[in-house]
Amino acid sequence: MNRDKLIQSKQLWAREGRLLVPREQLGEAKRLPPGQHLVRDWPVLDIGTEPNIMQADWHVTIGGKVGQPVDLGWRDFSNLPQRDSVSDIHCVTGWSRYDNQWRGVSTGDLLAVVKPSWEARFVILRSFDSYSTTLSIEDFSHSAAILATHWSGKPLTRSHGAPVRLILPHLYLWKSAKWLRHIWFTDKDAPGYWEQRGYHKRGDPWRQQRYGSSS
Numbered sequence: 001m002n003r004d005k006l007i008q009s010k011q012l013w014a015r016e017g018r019l020l021v022p023r024e025q026l027g028e029a030k031r032l033p034p035g036q037h038l039v040r041d042w043p044v045l046d047i048g049t050e051p052n053i054m055q056a057d058w059h060v061t062i063g064g065k066v067g068q069p070v071d072l073g074w075r076d077f078s079n080l081p082q083r084d085s086v087s088d089i090h091c092v093t094g095w096s097r098y099d100n101q102w103r104g105v106s107t108g109d110l111l112a113v114v115k116p117s118w119e120a121r122f123v124i125l126r127s128f129d130s131y132s133t134t135l136s137i138e139d140f141s142h143s144a145a146i147l148a149t150h151w152s153g154k155p156l157t158r159s160h161g162a163p164v165r166l167i168l169p170h171l172y173l174w175k176s177a178k179w180l181r182h183i184w185f186t187d188k189d190a191p192g193y194w195e196q197r198g199y200h201k202r203g204d205p206w207r208q209q210r211y212g213s214s215s
């Protein structure tokens with residue numbers, strides 16, 4: 001292409017506003033983290049075995065560096081304040097799903113019960129399928145974090161982690177342990193299942209913290 005032609009087409013681009021993202025789409029572009037695509041259905045992802053835990057048999061053990069270790073059964077858990085929240089979820093394999101309706105116990109309300117000591121810097125989550133993942137206590141305490149029992153007004157299905165799973169919408173979904181069994185507060189970082197297999201320690205989708213310890 002000669003120079004005149006290039007100049008002409010660049011003038012045309014200026015008139016057309018080429019590559020300008022329309023204002024009404026800007027919100028959308030900011031809502032979807034880089035490299036993600038939107039899905040309507042809710043995919044199921046896990047390491048293979050889906051434990052079948054009845055509410056009556058379920059309990060979660062919470063301990064480590066806390067003032068008040070507890071072992072909560074379904075009844076105890078249901079007596080904690082129940083909250084509703086709506087959030088978007090982002091899986092590191094590339095899908096995101098908007099506007100998920102959750103019901104459950106906020107991590108803040110749980111922290112008020114167990115009272116972590118000043119030494120607690122990390123939270124290790126362990127599940128009935130032997131999955132584990134580790135978070136900083138700041139990430140676990142995020143205001144949008146919820147120990148979910150319900151999605152869209154119905155109890156979580158077995159595949160999605162019934163009876164209780166974490167939902168931590170501000171990080172990639174591998175941090176959101178399904179079939180929750182243990183919540184352990186520690187002073188030492190201990191990489192979990194995916195963190196040991198090449199995934200990022202933290203997993204912020206907005207910073208594309210997918211692998212290794214990039215950024």
Ligand SMILES: Nc1nc2c(c(=O)[nH]1)N[C@H]1C(S)=C(S)[C@@H](COP(=O)(O)O)O[C@H]1N2
Pocket residue numbers: 042043044045046047048091092127128129131159160161173174175176177178179
């Ligand atoms: N217990 C347990 N929790 C888990 C997993 C798992 O294998 N076991 N997989 C994680 C991963 S990688 C993702 S993407 C999400 C998927 O949750 P979903 O199946 O409800 O979409 O669960 C996370 N929590």
Ligand SMILES: [Mo]
Pocket residue numbers: 045091092093173174
């Ligand atoms: Mo995942």
